[in-house]
Amino acid sequence: MKYADLHPNIRIRIITDFFTDLTQKSIIPFMAIYLSIQIGAGLAGLLLTVNIVASMIVGLWAGYWSDRIGRKKLMVIAQSLQVMALLGLAIANSPWMDSIIVTCLMFLLSSLSSGITVPIANAMIVDVSSEHERHYVYGLQYWTTNVAVTFGALMGGLFFESFRFLLFSLVCLESLATLFILIFMIRETMDKRESGCGDAPIQRNILKTYWAVFQDKRFMIFFTATVLAVSLEFQLDKYIAVRLKNEFTAQLLGSDISGLHMFSLIMVINTVMVALVAIPFTRWIGRFQSRSIMTVGMLLYTAGFTVLAFSNWAWLLISSAILLTIGELMYAPVRQVMLAGMIPDSDRAAYMAADGLSYNAAALLGSLGLTIGAFLPSYAMAGLYILMGLGALIFFRMLLRKAEEQNQHLPCADAS
Template structure:
């Protein structure tokens, strides 16, 4: 599999997503600090919570409508909103104006734009990729995202505090370029026959008044997501994702706090604090992903997905379990390497599984709900920090093992059901 063999939309989206992630990560991680200084930590926390909730709600709305009117229209609308928000952010932090109110409002609009774009962009990749391409595509996307996050954080650290106007202006220019690419180069990927069936199912009929027409649409939104949450196979996948991803959210919460308070050692003849150890773990993760993600993804493509998922989840879980209790520097470094390799194995396979279990007619809606799994996992990460204050570190390690174990059990259940379905279809074809 080569990059040039992919659908043009995928090739373009990988490039534009890289620059979007790069610019977004140069802003978002630093906004919490900036807002805390400007309006207080309590109000800043409330504002960030509102942004997350609003982004989740608008993502569900966008997922529903994307399956009915197409991907491109909503993506253009969302990107236009992003351009306006970033332009106003630049003006509100310019030499001519300094407005915290405008900054907060435009940051909300930027979050709404991202909430609309993410599930639709994910659905677009599934629209135009075949099953054998997806492992390579998601491995490549995983690599570009991690590299973009790293350089975005570096760029934000250099420019955010003293050169916000310049930073927001650069991000706005990137957003404008992405908008033009969406309008003039990206093609619609939603099957018109699928859109037609969805539109027909929502048609209130010629005799329905405008007031009456709104009601079925609202009911259909609720029915769509009710059907998603009643899809037992997808909910098994959702639960497995929450359990697996919540381990990742423990890294910068409980594990970071534990290392800061408990860890001290010597490495290469120098004293190293818990915070420096945590930074070293993050550097190991980032460098490994940047160096080996793409060739590793190609090499893993020769193995069965079930075997990759099993080995990957075992390494991933073991790595986090050790980080939860060990204070031996070299064991922590080894665990960081193990969990990174495990993540490189299981993460692309998870995406391939997701693409295979969602129906064509509600693809973006399922992607929107899948996005909720990360919010739930983030919540579990925060809860882990709280309960970690009362439980010893070895108990937290046991909890991590249980979470990883059940995530693997649920993922393997899905593999087994898929194999049973294939066998059933093969028998039906033979008869």
């Protein structure tokens, strides 16, 4: 499998998604700090919560309508809103204007745009990819996302505090270029599906649509497994970071390092490994069965986080960071392939939007882990991580075991 062999829409989306992620990650992590300084931590937290909830709601709405009126129309609308939001942010933080109210409103508009785009873009990839392509596609997408996060954080760190106008202007130009690409190069994918498939009933309202999604037993098993697995990742910058700050001090290569230094080192290891080995590693593991990849990957991933929950030995923590990264590189693309294979053609974007809720639930568990960790000893938290990881693995394996016999024989299987 080569990049040039992929459908043009996928090739374009991978490139534009990279720059979209770059834009988001150069703004969002630093916006929380900026808002806390400008309006206070309490109001900043409330505003960020409103943004997340609004993004979730509009994502569900977009998933529903994308399955009925097409992908491209809504993606162009969402990208147009993103251009407007970033232009507004640039103006509100320019040499001629400094408005925190406009900044908050435009930040909300940017969040709404992202909420619309994500489930539709994911559904579009499924529309035009075959089952044997998806492992490569999702591995490549995982790599580009992590590289974008790295460079976005670097851009934000360099420009956000002192050069916000320049930063917002640059990302606005990037967003405008993405809009033109969507308008003139991306093709609608709804017509790629077989004409007799499913009849996505427009008379079925949004509540009935999502009621049907969350009554899908296979999807809910997958949803639960995703929440358990991803919630471990959300522990890293919460409970694990706090524990290392409070408990860890050691010497490494003759130098004293603090818990925050160790946490930063773990993040660097994860980022560098993904950037350097994700694509060749994904190609190599693609020759093995999905169930074997998922099993080994989740075991390594769980073991890595379990050790991070209690150990204060520097070299063991470094080894665990390597293990969990390898595990994540193995299980994450398989998870995406599983999702693509189980959703019905008529409600693809709706299922993608519902899947996005699993990340919000995982983020909630990540925050809850910080609270629970204040009362439980570190070895008890490690035990909880083992239960969460093994629970996710059991559910994922259950679905993979059934996949062969079911083989996604839906009434109108995707023939793309």
